[in-house]
Amino acid sequence: MIYRIKYGRYEGVKYISHLDILKLFDRATRRADLPVAYSEGFNPHPKFVFGMPIPVGTTSESEYVDITFTEVIKKEDVLNKLNDALPPSVRILEINEITEQTPNIMKNMAAAKYRIKADFEEGEIEKIVAKAHEKDELVVEKKSKSGTKMVDIRPMIFFAKKEDDALILTTAAGNEVTLRADLAVTTLAGRDLKIKSIHRLALLTKDEIK
Amino acid sequence: MSYIPDDILLSVEKPSRYTGGEWNEVIKDKNEIDIRVGFCFADIYDIGMSHLGLKLLYHMLNERKDTWCERVFAPWPDLEEKMRAEGYKLYALESQEPVENFDMLMFTLQYEMAFTNILNMIDLAGLPVYSKDRTEGMPFIIAGGGVANNPEPLADFVDVFNIGEGEEVLNEILDCYKEWKKAKKPRIEFLKEVSKIEGVYVPAFYRTEYNEDGTIKSFEPTEPEAKNPVKKRVVESYDKCYFPEKFVVPYGNVVHDRIMIEVMRGCSHGCRFCQAGFIYRPVRERSIDTIVNLADKLVKSTGYEEISLLSLSTCDYTDIAGLADRLLDKFEEKRVSLSIPSSRVDAFTLGLAERVSKVRKSGLTFAPEAGTQRMRDIINKGVNEEDLLKSARLAFEGGWNNVKLYFMLGLPYETDEDVLGIPALAKKVLDEYYDVYANRKCRRPEITVSVSTFVPKPFTPFQWCEQITTEEIKRRQQLIKTNLDKRIRFSWHNPETSVLEGTLSRGDRRIGQVIYNVWKDGGKFDAWDEYLSYERWEKAFADAGLTMEFYNQRERRENEILPWDHISVGVTKRFFRCEFEKAKRGELTKGCLEKCSACGMTSYGKGVCVNDIQN
Known part of the structure; x- marks a missing residue:
């Protein structure tokens, strides 16, 4: 059976890489003595399918992993046993059963919603929110392995609002196109912000974007 | 925070x-x-x-x-x-x-x-x-x-x-x-x-x-x-002494990221270049029950997928096959694999290698240490070419194509003939592979020759020896490189690091000034080639009024007070001297398990010295 597991990764593990998360789940499931299924072949590995990697330094309460088990096991058991076997800065939040036919977690995802804290000046968040809802082009230099290119990130910025001293920002995140939150916020601010924290609140489908 | x-x-x-x-x-x-x-x-x-x-x-x-x-x-x-x-x-x-x-x-x-x-x-x-x-x-x-x-x-x-x-x-x-x-x-x-x-x-x-x-x-x-x-201190009872039942499990990539259980302390062989082989005497073993019990707790507490059985020479563990079987029975279905760091050529058996690789097949390492029998006798490495080739053949027949051969260069009394013995022996191992797979389809063999440079260390029979210079190390490395079959990979150590190690390891108190000078001059992470500056060390020696040659490029006199003479590791200076003389004559000394050579360790009354291997 396959469970889609939603988990959060907080302060204590925000610097660990995507590969390290995979290793962490491998070891945690062994500590929890859960019957994880393994791939066949020369070098068997546990059947985990992770959602989109998150940039190092970012916390999140909307991470996903699909885990295949060799035997029937109750959701609550997986939740409790895994939480006992994970460091406190990784928490299992929700578990749902899926089938092999269920689309990959990233398949329908279009955006991610972030809470961003930075050295915002008085009134700056309001300005960023206004800027986020303008329509004109927003061209940035994007570095990739093949060199740098100019990209209009406007179509990748969906929504922004102020919440206390933080900025809530929804940007493109999915299989086709993804915009890093730090790049989006510094471009909107038009200056080199000192970012204090970025927290991913949710992954959203096209219909859920607002 | x-x-x-x-x-x-x-x-x-x-x-x-x-x-x-x-x-x-x-x-x-x-x-x-x-x-x-x-x-x-x-x-x-x-x-x-x-x-x-x-x-x-x-x-x-x-x-x-x-x-x-x-x-x-x-x-x-x-x-x-x-x-x-x-x-x-x-x-x-x-x-x-x-x-x-x-x-x-x-x-x-x-x-x-x-x-x-x-x-x-x-x-x-x-x-x-x-x-x-x-x-x-x-x-x-x-x-x-x-x-x-x-x-x-x-x-x-x-x-x-x-x-x-x-x-x-x-x-x-x-x-x-x-x-x-x-x-x-x-x-x-x-x-x-x-x-x-x-x-x-x-x-x-x-x-x-x-x-x-x-x-x-x-x-x-x-x-x-x-x-x-x-x-030196030796624990009261090795089998009963503390060993952790949990390890901190790192998130990121560390070099050795697995359960490590020390199954044995000390080594019975007495290879004359090996400091660890003398300072950790006497040989003692953990009992199988203790090891299995620790492994069980460690797998549960860490979730690691691999157990490494550590010691200076794990294949010498009395019942290594029995130990491996017990561990595999217990952990195979949990996908926990076993590994052994390196293998003595003579102790290798196919059965053991298969047990170790039952869950995941990794490369094998053999350490003949030297290329000729003459040289292996000088260092008291009691293995011969036949042993190595036989073991390699067994490994190839068992499906391995990945073998690493570990050698040392610059050993005392080494000649060019001994150096050339290294590529020659490696070629024979390669030939063995193609012989096993004669007229059959096979994977490309992955044979690596890894050559480190001999560093004379305190508390070894070679503690009096001079070390060869960086130039000479480079020449001998080149000699191996040019004579090695191109199908064999070659890796070597930085010559400057080896010479500095030789100098520092046998240093006296005055070396403190040199270390201080290097550090003051910005020296750190000298173990990392990208940070090591040999010139900085040379300058620091000169500024302290000392020379590296004094510490490293002269044979010390027999009656000289050595800087570490006030430390007793149990094995006596007299024994080391006797072993040094035997090395010059190419004479072998038997290991502790075969015959006591009166190294002095019996004064501790423990382990193999008193036939009480778990104590």
Whole structure:
């Protein structure tokens, strides 16, 4: 059976890489003595399918992993046993059963919603929110392995609002196109912000974007 | 919260090295303990967290209710630069607090090239690097581990050395410290009191005088408490002595990221170049029951997918096949694999290799050490070509195509013929592969020849020997390279590192000035080729009025006082001399399991010496 597991990764593990998360789940499931299924072949590995990697330094309460088990096991058991076997800065939040036919977690995802804290000046968040809802082009230099290119990130910025001293920002995140939150916020601010924290609140489908 | 702010951490490589919080880390209430210990490893997290000794002593010290032991590693230079620029000090991972006000900083000494890092860490902690400059209220610097057997190069910087096995003596040192702290006595009183403990060496309590030619004239204690010689400690019962039932599990990639269980201590063979083979005598084993029990607890507590059975020569474990079977029966279905670090050529059997690779098939390492029989006899490596080829053949027949051959270059009395024996032997191994697969389809063989440079070490029969120069090392490496079959991979060590190791490992107290000069001149991470500057070391020697040649490029006289003569590891100087003479004649000495060679170790009355292998 396959469970889609939603988990959060907080302060204590925000610097660990995507590969390290995979290793962490491998070891945690062994500590929890859960019957994880393994791939066949020369070098068997546990059947985990992770959602989109998150940039190092970012916390999140909307991470996903699909885990295949060799035997029937109750959701609550997986939740409790895994939480006992994970460091406190990784928490299992929700578990749902899926089938092999269920689309990959990233398949329908279009955006991610972030809470961003930075050295915002008085009134700056309001300005960023206004800027986020303008329509004109927003061209940035994007570095990739093949060199740098100019990209209009406007179509990748969906929504922004102020919440206390933080900025809530929804940007493109999915299989086709993804915009890093730090790049989006510094471009909107038009200056080199000192970012204090970025927290991913949710992954959203096209219909859920607002 | 991390001690180093996020904006700095985000700007350095691998920030997860610096934040702690791993599974099984030990957190205590600092108000409810008496002693705060920083267990320091003078290299980065990735290396330090691969070291079994650190894991063992960390959990052992934390068993004490009165002590909180935390881990301290050297920050990589990208972070160190920022820490120094913004006034951050060396800190411990668990509490994320500076170690400046801890009670003790314990360094484990694993390689000489980390010496400058030790000074750098003490300095980054905000403490004076010289022992004599540290005052009341500052932590004591304690050091132990293999390299501490010649403590003299660090004598000016370290307050207290632990010579030999730490499992028991560290607790005695902490008990002594606690008494001293309670009595609110001056710093010197702790040093006097602690030096009464067997296996403890306080270098400030000894004075060295030198002859005009630079050799040692005398080495005398200056305080009544100071022992001469200082005898290494050996645990009361090896099978029963402490071994952790959990390890801290790192998040990131560290070099050795697996369960490590020490199954045996000491080595019975007595290869003449090998310091570990002598200083860890006598041979003792953990019982199979103890090992299986530990493995069970460690798999449950860590979730690791691999168990490595560690020792100097694991294939010599009395019932290694039985042990491997027991472990495989228990863990195979949990997908936990077994590994053994390296294999002696003669002890290799296909059955064992299959057991080890049952879950995952990895490469095999054989260590013939030298290319000719003449040379192998000189170093007392009691294996022959036939053994190696037979083992290699068995491995190839068993489906392995990945074999690493480990050799040493620059051994005493080595000739070009011996050097050329290395590529010749490797070629025979390659031929064996194609012979096994004659007229059959096969994968390309992956054979690697790894050649390190011989470094003469204290407490070995070769402790008197000269080491060859960097130029000569390069010439001999080239000789191997040009004569090696192109289908075989070749890896070698940096010649300058080897020569520096040879110089430092047999250094006396005056070397302290050299280490200080190098560090002052910006030297650190000398174990990393990209940071090592040989010129800096040459200049530091010159500035201290010393030469590397004196320490490294001369054969020492038989009657010379050696800088480590006041340390006793149990094996006597007389035995080493006798072995040195036998080496010159190419005579073999039998291993402890076959015949006692009266090395002196029987005075401890333990292990193989008294036919009580688990004690």
